[in-house]
Amino acid sequence: MSTNSQDQEIDLGQIRIGIKKFFNGIINSIFDVIFFVKKKIIVIGTLFLIGIVLGFFIDKNPVYTQDITVIPNFGSNEYLYKKVDFLNSRIIEKDEQFFKSIGINNSDEIGKIQIKAINGIFGFVNMRDNEQNFELIKLMAEDGNIDEIIKSDITSKNYYLHNITFQTAEKINQNEVIDPLLKYLQDNSFYKTQQKIYQENTNDKIKFNDSLIKQIDGLIVKLSDNNSGSNVSISENKGISELINKKNELVIESQYLKIHKHEYEDIIKTQNVSLNNVSTKGLNNKMKLILPVLFVFLYLGFYKFSSLYKKQLARINS
Template sequence: MSTNSQDQEIDLGQIGTGIKNFFNGIVNSIFDFIFFVKKKIVIIGVLFVVGVVLAFLLDTKIYNHEISVIPNFGSNEYLYQKIEQIDTKLREEDDSFFKELGIKNPKDVVGIEIEAYPAIYNFVNNKEQGNNFELIKLMAEDGDIDKIMQGEITSKNYYHHKISIKTKGRLKKEEFITPVLNYLNANPYFEIQQKVYQKNLADKIALNDSLVKQIDNLIVLLSSNNSSGTISISEKNSIPELVEKKDRLISEKQYLLTNVNIFDKIIKEESSIINIRDYKPLLLNNKILFPVILILMYLILYALLNTYKNQETRIKS
């Protein structure tokens, strides 16, 4: 029993000594590094300054630009295909393609992409596409409604879409955005569709105006009959119905007049926000990243050379 106790005390003592040596090693390493930095502070300071200067010289200011658009006349798929084509031409550096569009410096453009604003209610109640509520109910029976609404096929048919452009440096709208929008709006098929839609709108507005005038005349006629005391019960009941019908026609006309403004373009620009500076997180900022990389490279190189000298001395001895 005494022998086992002595062995156990020896084991515990060795463990305690090992732990003590481990923490002493950590403390020694920390102070070795501190004294090394103090000794090499001039070199490290120079590397830090060089890194900051390189960051200023090589750092490219990235700007984001967002254009909110409305694709008209069923041109949603067409819009997505064209944006993908332009992005491909940017990656291929096809200068002749952009020269035809009137874009002088396509190399300053990093990329272009498009995504839909997740406006489910506008999609469901879109009068131009028809009521999509029954379609969504049918699709939801076979899967998760959230995944369906966020899916590429469904989102392409939303009402509002955002074109995002990323450039090196600031951008004037007429340098890239305006030529791109002109290119998107130059399509013979959709130009014909546009004319048809516009004519239908004009005819519908004219018809509404005619119906409103007829309703006004009927109301005046019925009112005159009422003043003479010859109005019938059916005529009396029809006056509120005529007023309600007139209100609906006026509301519909207001909606149509709004579309007159929207339908003047195949791809209607709703709003644009340009030159939004893209700020990177602090640790990814080149003014921090470059000096840190240079100092780490120096420390690693110094450690490798020191290890090489020690091994060389060991082998010679």
């Protein structure tokens, strides 16, 4: 028993010594850095100032982000994505002639064009003209993770809204870049035909609904006049209620169609354009903060390497 107690005391004593050495090592390292910075304060301060000045100079020439929110109509979602892919291929090839042919003269200032769906799963499953979407999502969710399905290209490409973004080295004017780009996206004979059909169908449906609403109004007036001053039966009461409900459905449908009638003015309808936003992604507009730290870090790394190199050289020579 006594031997075990002595062994435990020795082990605890060694642990205390180990902990003390560990914390002493941390404290020594901290003060080594403080004393080193104090010794090299002029060099470190100079590098820090150079980094700030150079960072401000670089940040004076920011990168600008151009953002276009669009609605692809008439089932043109896949077409839109392929068009953007083609535009990117022309940017990679530096095909200035192609861009001039569609009305863009400064294509060398345009960076990669990106398109991303704006997450609209609730709108996707509740679309009046595509009611099978909800059943499709339910079916897909049975075989996989719902989050992955919502974010997948197959699903997201069919969302209502999509963002087209690209970066430019200089500020741009909408009529010089955005308008020619959007005009190019509209240039498709198949979807132009689809557009005419959709517009005609929408107008016909609105006219039909308006006519039906007038007929329902007339029926309601007749039923009300016939039953004025007399007892109204339950069946007649129910008939008026059903007519009112039907009229309400037709009014809601017509309102929905009128909204889409406005959207059907273009194959790719522009909802919003936001120009010349200073990009803060990645290292953009952050060099005045990054360069001072980077210069000091590189100096410290070089100094440490130089010290180790001298020690190893002295070891070899000895």
